[in-house]
Amino acid sequence: MPHAPEPDEDDLDAIAPPQPVFHVEQALLGALLLDPHRLDDVSGIAADSFSTAAHAALYAAITTLPRPDPAEHAKNTKWLDHVLTTARGQTRGLTASYLHTLIQVCPWPSHAPAYARMVEAEHARRRLQTAAEHLIHTAHDVSLPHSVQTVLAEADALAAVVDDIAARFPPRAGVLPRTTAPSPPTAPDPAEAAEEEQILLATATAYPCDINSVPWLLPDDLTLPLHAGLWQCLTALARRNEPIDPITVLWEAQQRGLLDDGSEPGEVLRMLAEPAGSVEHWGERALQRSLLAIAEHTGRRIEAYADDPANTPFQLVVGARRALADIAAVRTRWQHATGTAPPQRRRPAPTTRAGPPTTTAANAARSTRATR
Structure with missing residues (x-):
């Protein structure tokens, strides 16, 4: 019996692969999830700078929640759980495994400023x-x-x-x-x-x-x-x-x-x-x-x-x-x-350099010097 495709199976091949910026956003979010203090080095972007609703929600959660203590953050996932819960309030479908994927695909967390500049561009x-x-x-x-x-x-x-x-x-x-x-x-x-x-x-x-x-x-x-x-x-x-x-x-x-x-x-x-x-x-x-x-x-x-x-x-x-x-x-x-047409603005009169004195006293002084 021939295989009957699922309703959406034929549509999978039609889905365009992610653009480079998608991977850039993943790297940036992964860097911030791994080292939240790197947010101090990121500028020029906001939640609406991201190309997907999920990434925008995650960035909004990262930037609004209080940052964890670095030592505690290295030991447990409490802060990551808070980020996930907050982001889920804006968009559905986010999972804990995706947050861990973001952390894993980030090549160098120290490159977060460069990633942010790419997202901004x-x-x-x-x-x-x-x-x-x-x-x-x-x-x-x-x-x-x-x-x-x-x-x-x-x-x-x-x-x-x-x-x-x-x-x-x-x-x-x-x-x-x-x-x-x-x-x-x-x-x-x-x-x-x-x-x-x-x-x-x-x-x-x-x-x-x-x-x-x-x-x-x-x-x-x-x-x-x-x-x-x-x-x-x-x-x-x-x-x-x-x-x-x-x-x-x-x-x-x-x-x-x-x-x-x-x-x-x-x-x-x-x-x-x-x-x-x-x-x-x-x-x-x-x-x-x-x-x-x-x-x-x-x-x-x-x-x-x-x-x-x-x-x-x-x-x-x-x-x-x-x-x-x-x-x-x-x-x-x-x-x-x-x-x-808007009215033309009158330009201020150009400042002229001071010329020689033109007073009677000055003229007399010049005449006196000329006769010496």
Whole structure:
């Protein structure tokens, strides 16, 4: 009769092996269980720094219970029993045999500070992962009433995590993540984005005097290469004070090679012939879409860095800060577009070095010396 597998037997092979940090946490807990006084050498971590609930509960018990007398601790397991009882209050499944396993797998209890630093580094990576995931989710949430403000708040929260990690692991110059950054995302609704961008281009062509009112809008804010190129044509013509209408824009597009991709001149002319609304309105819509896309891409870049265990905290800080710089740049343009830019702080007047005296007495003294 063929063997009938138990209900969960087939799932055992699917369980991923423990990550290196699991063994690091075991070594650290084993060192502290064997020599509780080594807790004085451990810093930078808390219970939530551990990757499993069992390890977190054990560390919380070790750090909250009074430490045993070293001589008594060497003779009996009373303190270990207290640790086990306290930890079981937070998580089930812990056994006395597991505590003894932790002690046995610890190579060198004196290396507890090094183990703690490794746990701290892995916790920093998980924190960065979580903050990046929150930013990505927020950038995708179309139900938010104030999407830009919420996304920027999440970006600030992510930046705060990066700053905290940098304070714990000061970045080293030139150490960049080796992880390949993901490709920029496409617009959530490409058809809507393309339609609004066409209206923007047509409205700017019909009302060229309004082009200079949106200096914060860049070609890269538009989702299609042809639209980005046509916006460059419009801004170039406006900068040169040349006539702007569908024909002059089409000619500028030809000079810039925008029609080399197969775009038909008639389609471009039809696109530029249907204005509606105002340049400022459609420009702000395009900038908002660009800001959300940049926020999502930033989150995915940082998430990719944090998902790679080969990246050190130093590399994560450098890579995350470079990615966050993109949000800072588009945030500044958004503030100018919406009139929400913070007021400029007046710099104090520079301190000047003391010059020669200009009093009448001083002038007279100089004249007297000159005649001698």
